[in-house]
Amino acid sequence: MAGSSIMETLFQRTLEDLIKGMRLQLIGESVFISKALEEIRREIKSTDLHTKSIALQKLTYLNSLHAVDMSWAAFHAVECMSSSRFAEKRIGYVAASQSFNESTPVLLLITNQLRKDLTSVNEYEASLALECLAKIGTVDLARDLTPEIFTLLSSSKVFVRKKSIGVTMRVFEKYPDAVRVCFKRLVENLESSDPQSLSATVGVFCELAAKDPRSYLPLAPEFYRILVDSRNNWVLIKVLKIFAKLAPLEPRLAKKVTEPICEHMRRTGAKSLMFECVRTVVESLSVYESAVKLAVAKIRELLLEDDPNLKYLGLHALSIVAPKHLWAVLENKEVVIKSLSDEDANIKLESLRLVMAMVSESSIVEICRVLVNYALKSDPEFCNEILGSILSTCARNFYEIVMDFEWYVSLLGEMSRTPHCQKGEEIESQLIDVGMRVRDARPELVRVARSLLIDPALLGNPFLNRILSAAAWVSGEYVEYSLNPFELAEALIQPRASLLPASIRAVYLQSIFKILIFCVNSYLSQTETLADWEPKVLDSISDLASVRAPIEGECEEAFNPRVLGQPSADNSIEDIGNVDDGDGQTSKFVSFSKNGFTRESIANLLNLVEVAIRPLSRSLEVEILERACNILGLIEVLKREMPAVFQNEKVLEKEELEVLKLIKLMNDAFSEELGPVSVSAQERVPIPDGLVLKDNLADLDEIMGDVKLPSASSFSLESPYYGHRMDPASSNVQSNEDSEASNESMSLLAEHRKRHGLYYLPSEGNGTISNDYPPANDLKSVDTNQDDTEDFVKLTAQSLVSKKKPNYAKPRPVVVKLDEGESVPVVPKKQDSRDDLLSGAVRDILLGDDAEKLSSSIKGKEKVNMDPLDSKENMHDMENSHHRKTTSRRSKQQPHRKERGRTSLEKLGKEKEEHGGKVKSKSSHRHGRQKSRQKAEGSSDVIAQTPVIPDFLL
Amino acid sequence: MIKAVMVMNTQGKPRLAKFYDYQPMEKQQELIRSVFSALSSRAENVSNFVEADAIFGLDSRLVYKHYATLYFVFVFDSSENELAMLDLIQVFVETLDKCFKNVCELDIVFNYSKMQTVLDEIVFGGQVLETSSAEVTKVVEEISKLEAASNAITLVPKTVSSWRGR
Structure with missing residues (x-):
């Protein structure tokens, strides 16, 4: 046994040997891997930790790049983690963070090891534990290790501190109550003079605010200070992201940050920061005209750059601004339209989106005409993108934008004939849908169907089958309109x-x-x-x-x-x-x-x-x-x-x-x-008696x-x-x-x-057919030889700028709509309960903070109608929470808290008995206080919905 | 936050793959494959962004950079800035360059764990903690030293002592 161990150690292949061997192998990769795996399985059982760790390292490598299962080696990873030698420990940690997940059974065994390493004097060992926790942290781990994280948050070693800041993200997400312990220290790091900690902290708040911005409104002054003072682009970008989330919630805040953001936009040389400023303005501050103007000017700069990345981002920003400020798109329409012929697929797609955003009732005919011509020339993928966006734009809200259905129906016919067309299903359903909804379009519909049906060439194309089916149906259903x-x-x-x-x-x-x-x-x-x-x-x-x-x-x-x-x-x-x-x-x-x-x-x-x-x-x-x-x-x-x-x-x-x-x-x-x-x-059809619909027919x-x-x-x-x-x-x-x-x-x-x-x-509507209206695209259908781009620029200049509506020869035909039930019911988005818990906890802390130090105004308000009993209780609880914060070592486990909650409730009950008549006034008072909190936060409904978290501050 | 970092060569062989939210192994392989097929269809000198919603789920962006025979790929969500991510790839590659002196694909193939250390110093649990390549190099060297030290102490005596211990 001992001998074999030495042999193994001396002749074991290292990871490097494995990689070299794999490059030189002649027997085929999978055979080589299975041989290596055999070796690993043998070595990993060794009692010698060094041998074991090398084997584990090889396995980790194979798992990561060659998809070899390593879940069976979880216990070996735990063993390596506990090694006293850094190299072996590290291999163990890397293996664990790569392969462990919530369902790994040995996860229970690592809590103590992690705790030990988190408190290690060696900062690199602590760092290993933090990395592992950030990757695989579970509810249990997060709960049990919160005190250690709390200590590390104020570590004097920046290297450890920044990682402990990073890990709070995962800890809060898994165990929201950790907020009560760690949040204050996290906030303190916002004032840190050390750029790395600051950057890490802002990063964490950016992630947190993305999930539930409202809870972090009270921190706005801190973020504002960073926005104004910081010169670190990375930090500024993250702060901008936070403000992009906060500004829509609080108009006064939006007003205040607009100027500094514009200032950054003007002064910075970094394109990333400039773009972030632009995005913040167009996304969240679009009511401030001057800021938007500046942003659009900057977008223009981006659009004129040669770098395709900047151009793409410029177009992307334009498409964000488009719904509210269409003028910004119109101002840049030449660039947008030129970009349609860019070699970059991203740029083409963005510009297509923008072109479709420019579409209006008056311009749709022309834009579609050019786009369809354009689709004829482009590659199949983009061609279908074009057709798809035309179809969806025109069909939007029951063909809201289509004034002339004869034109539209013939456009559908034309699109079907586009060589790469794969939109058969959409065209099929629209042909039938228009037929059913728009009586006046039927004669033209039958004409289009006829021209599709009589063309023998179309029959061979499987993508058009569905369209032909629709055409056949239309020609049968509306045959009376046929010539x-x-x-x-x-x-x-x-x-x-x-x-x-x-x-x-x-x-x-x-x-x-x-x-x-x-x-x-x-x-x-x-x-x-x-x-x-x-x-x-x-x-x-x-x-x-x-x-x-x-x-x-x-x-x-x-x-x-x-x-x-x-x-x-x-x-x-x-x-x-x-x-x-x-x-x-x-x-x-x-x-x-x-x-x-x-x-x-x-x-x-x-x-x-x-x-x-x-x-x-x-x-x-x-x-x-x-x-x-x-x-x-x-x-x-x-x-x-x-x-x-x-x-x-x-x-x-x-x-x-x-x-x-x-x-x-x-x-x-x-x-x-x-x-x-x-x-x-279907739902409205009553189910006949005795009909069992939900029977299992298996x-x-x-x-x-x-x-x-x-x-x-x-x-x-x-x-x-x-x-x-x-x-x-x-x-x-x-x-x-x-x-x-x-x-x-x-x-x-x-x-x-x-x-x-x-x-x-x-x-x-009436069924009369008037044949006096010429099909729209017959007017100028032959000028396709012209350069499309130029053509397009011209026509958008004509049709988009002139606001007056063209005089249609006849009014828009009636489009049959059902008054109800045709829109897809919108399922209200449900917030994750864990997020709820987290934001509830954060709110408690932040407002607790306020109550304790800053916002005396709120407290004052509370005091006005606070009866002595409640204030006493309040003080008591405040003390409690304070106590809790300082004595962080005491782990706060769920059952504990519940007990506490219960006891306080019991106490309340007793008090209730004592004070008999006061109960009512007290409960109403509680309501009042909650209201004042809501006011302080500028929120009205969210708090009311937060699930019952035992609230120590009450 | 950053969802994944990948390094792969122009033939689609992964050289490094790190996912910051847990993905089962089969899924990882599938993601690597679909990222590669998205990248390989792109021409030179086009923008470095790929719409990744179809591959990684909603609110996913992908930035890549193509160096010689390697693709460096970062996948992230809306909490990151696209251009900053592009810079971060630059930082990552620069750091590798400092560590290996003119980095090439072979360096990366043979020094898998060192590359991983570099990445771990830059991206921590999906968050960017360090953007200075000098700082990263320093730490990586420190860690290698520590590893070497722990091995040097142990290598020969360890085996003997452990043998004697048994």
């Missing part, structure tokens, strides 16, 4: 649509269904009305259509029937349109009849759709399969029932009326308007495990059945039932909507 529903239907059944994922394909199919219903319904109601009056005209329509049909048939892949149809048939169709007009049809109807809901065209459409959909009736996807079959069913019913209609429009017999009824019903179901749904709508799997069938096989099994259905003879009954069923479901849906009508919005 050419046939074209939409063709776009939806184009062959490349098979590239889409199933869920989106399903949306496509549903939209085709809606469009079919709409077309057939339009045709039928048209024939119904026209049949009696103008048979000849209809004949001519069908003639024309039959002329047109072959052309369309040939070129259906071109998706441009509007152009095709025009040269041959335009004139005569126009004539018919006029005739229709004469008959008192609405203009809307004209545009449809222009596209010819003729027998031929409808039949054509049905055939087209049937051919395209037929293969889908064997799809493996349930949704697609079901919806495809719905469509096919409908087509079959129509084909069976319609021949009569097709052949002779004049004779409307009962059967046709039935078809008519059916189609009407479905059309009605679909044309019921969908509104935006409140987020809380065991359902066990029961249902073998019942569940793989969906694919189950549905492919059924496909012969569907194939069978294609046989016209036998299919009649079937499809009839089918359509009846779907009919029923339609009416059910309508009924459902009616019943729950309160969750959908009543339609507002």
